Every structure is written in C-alpha cells, then in structure tokens.
Amino acid sequence: MRPPALPAPGPLSPLFGGLYAAAYGIGGQQLATQMVRRVGPVVALPVLGYGPVVAVADPALVKQVFAAKPDVLLGGEGVGPAAAIYGRWSMFVQEEPEHLRRRKLMTPPLHGSVLDGYVPIIEQATRAAMAHWPAGRPMRMLEAARELTLDVIIRVMFGVDDADEVTRLGAPFDDLLLLAISEETPVRYAARRLGALRMWGRLQGINRRIDDVLMPLIADRRAYPGRPAGILGMLVDARAENGEGFSDPPGLSDNEIRADLITLVLAGHETTATTLAWVMDLLLHHPQVLEQVRAEALGGGSTYTEAVINETLRLFPPAPITGRMTTGRYQLGDYTLEPGTRIVLLLDAVNRDPASYPEPDEFRPERFVGARPQPHAWVPFGGGIKRCIGAAFAMRELTTVLHTLLREGRFEAVSKNPETPPWRAAPVLVPRNGSRVRFWPVEAARPAGRSRR
Ligand code: HEM
Numbered sequence: 001m002r003p004p005a006l007p008a009p010g011p012l013s014p015l016f017g018g019l020y021a022a023a024y025g026i027g028g029q030q031l032a033t034q035m036v037r038r039v040g041p042v043v044a045l046p047v048l049g050y051g052p053v054v055a056v057a058d059p060a061l062v063k064q065v066f067a068a069k070p071d072v073l074l075g076g077e078g079v080g081p082a083a084a085i086y087g088r089w090s091m092f093v094q095e096e097p098e099h100l101r102r103r104k105l106m107t108p109p110l111h112g113s114v115l116d117g118y119v120p121i122i123e124q125a126t127r128a129a130m131a132h133w134p135a136g137r138p139m140r141m142l143e144a145a146r147e148l149t150l151d152v153i154i155r156v157m158f159g160v161d162d163a164d165e166v167t168r169l170g171a172p173f174d175d176l177l178l179l180a181i182s183e184e185t186p187v188r189y190a191a192r193r194l195g196a197l198r199m200w201g202r203l204q205g206i207n208r209r210i211d212d213v214l215m216p217l218i219a220d221r222r223a224y225p226g227r228p229a230g231i232l233g234m235l236v237d238a239r240a241e242n243g244e245g246f247s248d249p250p251g252l253s254d255n256e257i258r259a260d261l262i263t264l265v266l267a268g269h270e271t272t273a274t275t276l277a278w279v280m281d282l283l284l285h286h287p288q289v290l291e292q293v294r295a296e297a298l299g300g301g302s303t304y305t306e307a308v309i310n311e312t313l314r315l316f317p318p319a320p321i322t323g324r325m326t327t328g329r330y331q332l333g334d335y336t337l338e339p340g341t342r343i344v345l346l347l348d349a350v351n352r353d354p355a356s357y358p359e360p361d362e363f364r365p366e367r368f369v370g371a372r373p374q375p376h377a378w379v380p381f382g383g384g385i386k387r388c389i390g391a392a393f394a395m396r397e398l399t400t401v402l403h404t405l406l407r408e409g410r411f412e413a414v415s416k417n418p419e420t421p422p423w424r425a426a427p428v429l430v431p432r433n434g435s436r437v438r439f440w441p442v443e444a445a446r447p448a449g450r451s452r453r
Contacts, residue, residue: 041349042335052341054332057349059356061333063376065324065343066383070096075386078324078342084203085180086266089259096385103389105238105252106260109231110389115396118156122397125151126404128163133439138414140434141280145273150174152397153269157261158217159230172209173265179203180266181428214261218254232261268390272397274318274428275309277419277435279402282312282363284413284437289365290406297403307368309398310378313351315363316421317380320348320429347379348429410440 041058056062065073076093083093091102108114129148133139154170155161179202221229221236229236235257239250252260283290293305323344330337337343352360356377357367381388388394405411419431 042333045344050342052338053344054335054337054341055344055346056332057346058333059350059353059376062345062347062350062379062383064332065345066376066379066387068324068330068384070099070385072327072330073324073343074327075099075324075384079322079386080325084200085176086263087207087259089253089255090263091256091260092263092267100385102252102256102260103385105235106264106389108238109234110393112392115392118152118393118396119400121155121161122152122400123404124161125155126401127408130405130409130439130441135440136438138436138438141437142274142277142430142434145276145280146177146270148401149269149273149276149397150177150265152401153265155230157231157265159228159233169213172206172213173262173269176203176206176210176262177266177270179206181270210262211258214258215254218257231264232257235260264390267388268393270428271318272394274430275312275316275394275398276401277431278316278318279309279312279398280405280411280437281413281419281431281435282315283308284411285418286363289363293402294406297406302399302403304365304369305399305402306395307365309395309402310368310373311363311365313380314357314367314373314378315351315361316429316431317347317351318428318430319380319382321346322382322386345379345382347382350377350379353377408442410442411437413437 041056042061043055045053045055056065074095076095076099079092083090086092091099091106094102125148129144129151133144150170150173151166154166154173158169160166160169217229217232218236221227221233225237227233235252238252283293289308293308296302296305321344323342326337326339326341326343328339330339330341332343351357354360356374375383381391414436415433419433419435421429422432
C-alpha cells in the first residue's frame, strides 16, 4: 500500500507557492498555525529557500521528534537560521557529539545552587529599573522588561555591577537582538541558502562591536584566572570530562566562548522579557490571581507564582517554534519524510492541545498547582537533548523579578482588554500592544480602594 501523501494547504500553483513561501518567511509560525488548524496536525509547507518543510502540531509526533536519535534528526541544522545571528561556532547550531560536549560545559553556571547567587543581582537590577519608570504614566512593559532582562543577563554573564559598564557591554548585544527579531533575518537566511546576499554589512558591523567588548574580557580572564568574571569566567575555566578523563579538547576556545556568550545573552533575554510582559498583562486582568502572587511576594514561597509562570508559558510560549532536520528518510506517524526535510514543531499548538488541557485557551494557573507540567504536553522550552538549557535560570529570574515588582510597586493595566498575539508573527511571540501598564512605586501607590480602571 502506498504511504499517504503529506497534506498541503490546498493545490499550490507555482505562483501561489511562491507568494505563500515569501509570506511564510515573514509570517512565520502564525501562518503555519492557521494551516495546521485548517489542514491537520502535519502539514507540508513550501517555503522558498528553506527546502522541504513540514509543520507538526500533534503532541504524540512532537514527542517522537524530541526523542529521536541525534544522527536521525539533526538539532543544529534544525535551528539553522539561528546560525546567521549566533555564529557558526555557537553550541546551538552544533551537531553531536560536539553539541553535548559544549552543553556540559555550559550547564554548571545555569543550574542548582549557583542560581541562588543570582537572586540579589536580579533584585538589584529590578529596583534600579523601577527607579527610572515614569510613575502613573502609561508605559510598555515589553520594552521595559527587555531593558531589565538585558541588564540582568549582562551583569550575570560578565560579573559587572557598574551601571555605565553594564550599558557599554549591553549596547552591541541589544543591537544584535533587534536585528535577530527583525523580519530581515528569516528572509536573509532563505536568500543565503539560495546563494544570494552573502554579505550582510549591518550584522558584520555589530559583530565587530561585540568583538571589541568581548575579546578583551576573555583575554583578561585568561591572563588573570582569579578575577571574578561571572559566567564568562566559568566558561573560560570550564573543563569537560568524558568518563575517561578530560574530553578532547577539554575546554572552550575563544571563538566558542564568544559564540556561546552571544547565544546565552540573546536566547536568555528576549524570551524572558516577553514572558514577563505576558505575565504582567495576565495578572493585571486577573485580580484574584494577582493577589495570590502578591501574597507570596510579601509573605514568602513561590509555588503559586511558578504555577502562574507555567500557565503563561503554556498560553504564550515566547519562542513558539523549534526545528529538527531529517538525515535520511524518516517515518513521522503515517508520513514518510524525505532526507533534508526541516521539521518545524509548533510548540504553541502542543501547549493548547484540548486533549491535555480542558478549556485550553483559558488562563488557569490552578492547572499547575501541585502538578508538574507534563513534559510532552507543555513544551515552551522545547525537548530532548536540545531542551532549553536556561529554563531553571529563566524560572528563577521571572519569579524574582515578579516578586520584586509586586513588593515594591503597584501596577494597573492601561487597557481593560487583555493582550493578544500580534497579527503578523515574529520570531518571538510578543503581546500585540506591548503590555501597557501604569506603575507607581509603593510609597507613592494609589490609596487602597480606589478604582483600578
Ligand atoms: C522563558 C524563557 C525561555 C524560553 C521560553 C526559552 C525557550 C527555548 C526553546 C524553545 C529552545 C529550543 C529547544 C529545542 O529545540 O528543543 C531553547 C534553547 C536554548 N535556550 Fe532557552 N528559553 C528561555 C530562556 C533562556 C535563558 C534564560 C537562557 C540562558 C541564560 C536560554 C538559553 C538557551 C540555549 C543556550 C538554548 C540552546 C540549547 C541547546 O541547543 O542545547 N534560554 N530555549
């Protein structure tokens, strides 16, 4: 019996295919999600410049993909477009065994008790940010959160606390992030695969500025090993063992440290900021939930706050897609994929699967109170051997920032309507209007009982 053909979004004339492909390059996952809803949980998408692409929203198939052996489905090539920004040395775009070697070297600064040491830094950065926010005037939480999480990650990465130095070090990373989340990047990637537009002056300029700030710090740390230098210092010192002693090579080269720091700063700052913007909007439109999080902020504990963050990440995963690439013919459920097929996993669709979550579009933090998220029904951090290495860091940062904000400030939403995702998809699933809030420091907070809208 012939295997079933992959469903596609309707008969594709070359003209429609070309237009659709161009739109996908810009429209990203939103278009894919609409297609999946219309056509089914596995959809072939013709995307100009990306080779064969298959979008997958079926939780069982996503689970299968996450569990696949790394020589069957490539992780680095699957997220290939990121190489344009993070650089070809980044661990994110490596394949095995190199990817795992690098992951092991990067894990210690992002896990376990070392996270406790970041809490005072995060609290201090949050207070410093709040001191500059305009009291009582509408502000966009999204941009405020981006500034704050960049500040946090720069302090933690480089072990600096002087405000001017944080600004100096953060500036080129901020520019790189803005380029990464612009519509230019997926289009550039497609064009590069088609053999055009290999020169990208703007990116090269930003990379030179990153080198100017980063390379002297790495050289300095190698010359003076005792000096505190945050995660950068830990990466310079990191040595991996392979069971028989040190792996080969045992540590990281300057180029690898440079690329991995860029990866950590970029992967770790926009995602967390976007989540913070969504959490704040959801809290300000759900007063009872807000009061319970505030109670934890004032009284201690974080169980309920973590449930709120988990539920926010379920509804609005800031990085809503990830990918893998087939090396040979690959059986995905009923379908046979050709070698070189890019499998795009629609994490937001898995997170809203009605079979896993009753009323999947409702904000109900109680789903996660006393219940850990199920690894294959809740995938905002991806899965398998490429699951987000910064997940524990992100959860700690979000909890700490939220508690500091609610202890030391009063907030209200500018609009009575909750935020929605943007019309046109972007690489990051941001709230359409930037999550607009009004803020007052606690000592100037509105008198209790006064209407909040
Ligand atoms: C709410 C915040 C965050 C979300 C939603 C998020 C989401 C993701 C997702 C979806 C992936 C791809 C996983 C896959 O393909 O299976 C990923 C990978 C990664 N993330 Fe995060 N992330 C967050 C925060 C962070 C932070 C704070 C850091 C670092 C400080 C970080 C560093 C990374 C790195 C290095 C990878 C690549 C892992 C690998 O290739 O092995 N992320 N993240």
